[in-house]
Amino acid sequence: MAGDRKPLGLFRNLNAKIAALPMIATVLVVFIGCTLWTVVYSFTSSRSLPMLNFVGIDQYTRLFKSSRWMVSVENIAIYGCLSLVFSIVVGFILAVFMDQKIRFENTFRTIFLYPFALSFIVTGLVWQWILNPLGIEKVVRDLGFESFNLPLLTDRSLVIYAIVIAGLWQGTGLVMALMLAGLRNIDEEIWKAARVDGIPTWKTYVFVIIPMMRPVFVTTLVLIATGIVKLYDLVVAMTNGGPGISSEVPAKYVYDFMFAWANLGQGLAASTVMLTTVLIILIPWAMLEFGGRKGRAG
């Protein structure tokens, strides 16, 4: 692909480099530069303005002593575990059922996937309305169950589950679509062989198909997991962290400290912890996925 002559290294393929300039700038300035900036300044005592007076790990000790942060971490752990398990299990089961050569497959797919087109704000507000006292609670009470309570949005220990319900409603369709694509990639021969051997369908799924779909599961897992860390809009729309601080999440902690309370150091330390968490998820996956077969990026 070299030019006619042998020009200087930098000018070889110049157009491509010009075309790639926005990408190079984004990578260097935003993804590398901004991330490093945040990590460095998380070790300072910056308040409303960033300043380079280093205080060691002070911000981090304060962070992990803060009940607000600990509640946020606990919430994201609950939300994360439940939405990982349920969206993968439910998504897979729905995909298996969708794969039974059913009629109206497109209709079902459209229905399962439409919430994914909606924003977290819309999702949060709808579920806020359904779960409020005038919603399902009132319906059940009107049916004659006078003492029925569904305090999902008002009970401090339950509110995170309300967010899980809304999050699952929004995201499970995507998992289903990914799993269905994975199932469709399985060679029909596998099914024929399993049938010849007389293996029951469910056993074929559990012992043959699922192990074969390992890459799909891993990718889905990584996708959901990195999405979980970013959880923000849904909480803002649905509960705004309340009641009290009982549905706070890390991303909201970062935003509040940076932009609402002008305590930059705290916000940056919290965001660095978020980054570390993502790296802990991402690096083993990247090594598994790309470590073995070099040269095939993407």
Next chain:
Amino acid sequence: MAEATAIQTRSHAHTEPWGAKPKRMFAPSTIMVYGVLIVAALYYLLPLYVMVMTSLKGMPEIRLGNIFAPPVEVTFEPWVKAWSQACTGLYCEGIRTGFWNSVKITFPSVIASILIASVNGYALSNWKFRGSEVFFTILLFGAFIPYQVMLYPLVIITRELGIFGTLTGVVVIHTIFGMPILTLLFRNYFASLPPELFKAARVDGAGFWRIFFQIMLPMSLPIFVVAIILQVTGIWNDFLFGVIFAGTPNFPMTVQLNNIVNSVQGVKEYNVNMAATILTGAVPLLIYFLSGRYFVRGIAAGAVKG
């Protein structure tokens, strides 16, 4: 028993093209499959149904009635109010301000991000240079970094450039964060085209831009459609960048919606809130229902290969 039937149904479907006998429609496994799918579909449809029903009722009916009941008296007043009178703080101009702001943000962001990413993906697939793969890999990893990590430095940068709190600012931010996924999309697409086309054009003496405009672009309409769908829904649904970078007069629809519904002042008007919520969700929903397979392809391309 159920499994056995399922296997039989499958084997019939494969070995005998003329298919299963009609009565199999009522086999226990078939009933179970449809049963589960229908129950799940109802669960997924319920919030949409509740939204629409609530938005068509008057407030007295909402207080007395049940959220699942269809309206006794259909009224479109909540819709009118949500569009042109609902209040955020002191301003009562309805959600239409947010709607037009979102339009003003979405259009340039979609165009800018797709232009940049398509050329970029083309360069990465056909004109690899030293280090291009390294940058690309970091770009992909960047897609996984939580936005919160890069937010504050970006605030400083945009402020220094004088575009913080402006439409330009939020468009630039959307372009930056749309880059990983779009570049991946375009790179993979261009790489999947037959390399002979590119080589033939090279032999005929066409250069970088000429090949892009005359050979690659005419063949890549589908991937542009996928990219547009991906970006329009993604940017329309954004909340975080809008609230930080757009500035109060330019708040997108999602931000304004949240301000209307979750404002503490005044009596809560659930019907108006739901009408505003539907209006905010309408654009991505419309795109989703119209585009169907392209939407699925977009998220699958973004997701599976990420």
